[in-house]
Amino acid sequence: MKKIIINGGKSLNGKLAVPSAKNSLLPILAGSILVKGVVKINGFERFSDCEDMLEILRRLGAKTVVKGKTLYLDCENINNSVVESDLALKLRASIYTMGAIMARMKVAKIAYPGGCLIGARPIDQHLKGIRSLGGRIIERHGYLYCKGENLTSGEVYLDLPSVGATYNIILASVCLKGTTTIYNVAKEPEVVDFQNFLNACGARVSGAGTDKIVVKGVGKLLHSCEYKPIGDRIIAGTYLIAVAGCTGNIKLTNVNPEHLEALLYRLEESGCEIKRGKNSISLTCDHRPKALTRIETKPYPGFPTDLQAPMMALETVSDGSCLIIENLFESRFKHINELNKMGANILVADRNAIVKGTDMLYGADVYASDLRAGAALIIAGLMASGYTTIHNIEHIDRGYIKIEDALKKLGADIIRKNF
């Protein structure tokens, strides 16, 4: 089993370029299903989730070529409409293909999605949205049997600002005739990026970043385009938190500080000094983090759920106690037992965790349960005294690019072992 071994306690210093956002690349790949032509993505990154999504697209009939950090995706001859469970179960974003396949192929057979085991992760909002536009979806034997020939533009009211449902409803409606309005949508920066990509392919989508999106259907498939996604704010936040916990200084490029304000002002409260550039963030920290009394995850622009685990790792060595509330996913505390193995002092009650800061963590054998829990364990290992071995790092490779190389560049004593 792949693992990462860290000899902790080193200060981290240096400069890193943030890779393109995984959570932009995945909906962009799904949206490419509606392009009758070639999509060229600059800044493409080989997250394992993106590799799995490309395999889904190849099985639909797309051709893919990756040259360095450029992806050429030819969707001229998409001729299949099935997403099998072997691939769908690997990632949540597989469900993002449903609306696009229904719109292009008029039928779709999609297995239920997988992804991080951080909660039930229902898809009721996806189904509600597409059904309210006339899509027919029957759930049977673990598959969604979909018919799209009656899809019609209209109005959709989401019960909650689901990121994935926002993508799916946009994709089901963008090639229709007429205008579709979607209310109570997700406002994440990746949704804005997705809108910009679709418009580069000839779509007419507006309102992303607000709670209402208007899709002016173009009545045909989309055309070729070239696009570069935004930097990954969650990877950026992970590295900033690591430096805050280990002390040192870091400059991150290719990341928009506006996308991370919910984290940046908390790190300033922790005692870090932060400089915001146009597309860069610098952080300096030379002392133990001050405790944040409360961290509560919320949909964007609130504190991001994807940085809850990394931030909890930081709070384990703060100078006080912190209440962390996870509002988005009902089972996103699996890193707590592993952190407590390293000497952390964390109590849990339902979606609430009380973290009592301790002077020092100690290296241990710990096990990643999901992507961001794994990132939290890496941060803890970097801060701890002695050696930490993080097992099951395939979870981490889903959302970080060669994380050990990036951290080694900052001065960490870290190696990967693939056996």
Ligand code: EPZ
């Ligand atoms: C996206 O997941 C991200 N994944 C997640 O990042 C992120 O944590 C999440 O948005 C929230 O920001 C990608 O972009 C690939 P949701 P998604 O639909 O689309 C409930 C990571 O670590 N819900 O906004 O699944 C759901 O159970 C990953 O990179 C319903 O109840 O997020 C959850 O509690 C993890 N019904 C909440 O909404 C639905 O139909 C947020 O889900 C859909 C969602």
